[in-house]
Amino acid sequence: MSRCGGVLAALLLLPSVAGAQSPARVVGKVIDATTGAPLGAAEARLGDRRATTSSEGGFVLGGVSPGRATLLVRRVGYAPWSDVVDVMPGLDRDITVELAPLPLRLDSLTVVAAPGAISISGEQLMARGGDLGRALDGWEGVVVRRTGSGSPASPQLRGGGPDEVLVLVDGFAVNDPFTGRADLARLSSREVDRVTLLPGAQTVRAGSRAVAGVIVVDTRRAIRPEGSAWMAGHGARGVRAGASVGELGFAASSERYSDRFPYTVPEARGGGESPRLNSGGDAYAGSVRLEGPIEMTLRGSWADRGLPGTTTNPTPSAAGRDRTVFLGARGTGPLRWSGSAQWLETRAADEAPPTGLPYDSYTQGVGGTLEAGYRMSIRAGGWSGETGVAAEGRGDRFAGDGVQRGASFTQAALRWDASLHRGSATVWTLAPAARLDVWTGQGTPLVSARVDAGWQRGRTGLTVAFGSAVTPPVLADLLFREGVGVRLNPDLRPERVRWEAEAGVRREIDLGTLSARVFYGKVGDMVVWGPDFRFIWSPRNFDVVRRGGELSLGVRPAASLRLDGTATYSAVTYDIPGGAQVQYRPRVTYNASLVWSPGAWSADLRWHRIGERFPNSAGTNPRPAISILDAGLERSLGQAFSARVQVSDAADSRAEFIAGYPTPGRMLTATLTFELP
């Protein structure tokens, strides 16, 4: 009887067991808590399920295991929301999430993100380009400087140099500690969950190098096994893969660069067309990330590539080598801390250069950072939010024949910041911050400060900001070894944004979003390399004025169609009467893109124009404006696969951002991608 009873009980329980195994869905909508406006580009997570809201605020999380689980919703500019939801077997769970606009913290960076922060989702990035260098080029005024097929892709903002933009990936700076430049080409768009842009002087909150802005990259978590392989013209090809196992996330990639692509020979060299030799190479990269109370990141890269020289003095024998390993860890909570260590090695050699003697220059360096801070909630006079203090330290040491003997650098900083808000129908935000820096060779501590304020009512938001910034010269400017044609500048001073003011407005319209920003500031002692009358090059300081604005419009006239456009103007001129635009800083850029996704097919078109750049500080002999047109077609192949064909630089402009360094022109790329459902 007891055995029969057991069987009966098992039979009675069977439907519920079967039901427990039926996947359910969570269907939701995310709206602004103050205005009721739908919020696009918000992220909803439930366990390992993840979705991004449409412009109407909707999201669907499919394949959810029944039971109780925590739904987490977050969006830039809003306080994260979470709640426990009950999911019934085989049923849809409908939910509406109201997000409250707030100053918020993006990784290690506290910013007033509502409504001035600018972000782009990983999905949009993938339609723009396979790596972040291509995907971000042209977006919201970002100009990515490339000098060849495998050269570093360093972003520029608001007329700043490539070493004046700080790039944070999961809270850690990825700028090369020696050159100060970040290489966005090393980051696959598929690894990225979201990119947030904070233009302007941001060193107070973000740290050194953020003189022209910060690019904050959040990578994807809980990655299903996925990968892609691609082939392109001129021998370029690559593979990459990523996956998560529990708290561990992995990604790895291998790439071969284009070589022997045709370029237009300058008239001064006889004109016509010639193959660009010695421009290929191989690069490998890998990363491991551990999530949890203590997040850890391990990244490494290995690259060997040709250094083809300029088109006027090409060299078939020069080669470069880069190796780097990075380990970072951080803890969150009221007591926040982070630390990182990095090893890097570079080598450049040419046994038969077109001018001068053969060379073989080698540099090796180690560096580390430490940061600790405490944050707490505050409430006073109707304002609420949080405040915190932090201390930062950094040390670098280099050796080799490319740097001075005993080259080392240390830096320490203290930081205070707060982020406050008040109101409900009308939300006011205020975020003051101050910073004290001291470093090797800088006797007097340097103070910088910034305050951001915001106002939002209904679909309209306004921001204003005023502040200063300071950053030491990059170590490559301070510590290089003198040689033929290059001289140290022992009087080189830190770069300072003495003051900068900016204002912005953002308006949600029926079909999309319209935003505009303007800025004006004085930058003291900008470091610019240039030759003297004997063409001996040195880094020197110059006072410049920067001013301009950005105008963006994104519309979604239909669910399957998205149009975006940006126009930027950045006048960065030497602070003398009639001063010319600083060299290689385009004054204007335009970007327009279209994505049409009617079903299994998706088509995209992108046009990017970079205005004239001057190769010298005299404002003469401008390099012509560049227009680049990319087109792509993508098709889903079942549940797991998709195929994409892209034509880059369809008009075959063979863009040459820096004189003498052409990039491959028209190129066809075929990509096959899988992601396990």
Next chain:
Amino acid sequence: MSHLRVIFSSAIAILLCSACADTNAPAPEPTEALLVVNSTANTLSIVPVEQPTAAVQVQLGGTTPTPVGVSAFGRTAIVPLGLDNAVAVVDLIDRKLARTIPLPDNSGATGSAVVDDSIAYVANPNLNSVSKINYQTGETAEVDVGPYPQGIVFARGRIFVLEGNLENFVPAGPSSVSILDPTSGTRVAQTTLTGPGNAGFGVLGGDGLLYIMNTGSFSEGEGRLSIVDPVNFNEVASFAGFGVGPGNVAADISSKVYVSSFAEGVMEFDTDANQVVRGAGNGVAIPSNSAVAVDSKGRIYAIDSGPCQGGRPGKAHVLDSALEEKSVITLGECPSGAITTQIPGE
């Protein structure tokens, strides 16, 4: 009948007079101009010496140019473009870049001299050669010369190639001069100069002799002026005392040779007295003095390169024959090579 004859004769006379008037009309006055190469701006300043406010800058184009010198003949100026391995040909009347002529790979062209209305010679320091170019057609031909040719002077019907004898930008020994027949390009003679090497600048003095500056090491105070007989092709004298890094030289129509120096300012040599009038430590204090030129009225243009960065233009300090500053002319960024020339009237 006689009336008609008178009319006919008068008409013939008027026609003849008219014809004579046309034939004998004076040619338009040439314009004397200061030509200055603005190195980092990569432009050529054309400054009418009697009307400096009418100066213009001609953009020289190119990709990675490093121009430092200029030569001219008639309406044409020749500017070697250094790392661009090419020569810019500028029309001085139309005030624009007329054409760019490619030179051999790795030429690194610096100095030049124009022979006539179609032929110029350009020094290729990285190739130990000079290029004979027809700047009307763009044709070029190479002639091997001594080590590291970096300056050229055309005088007494011969091409004098100043061979710096540098290795990795450091003097390897004394300099030399190769003398070429400008028509055939064949080497007629070669003579070695006394001194530290790095000869790169020369000028024909008012006494008919060739004055060549041996700069020596850029950091040592060993500048030395060689005097070469352009007929017998031999060095006839050598004078020390020009300090650290002397460069461009210029001569007036009588007895003065001026030497520019970034460290010393404008120095002076007297060709009649054969002596250094103003040497190292006694130069006219012109800041960043990268070049010097003299016009037909004896005015000296001491070029102040300025910082060569930050968009700050250089200047020409106009000095009288007593080396007193009379005026200042604004130039482009980083002026570094200068001559005066007569531009034919239109």
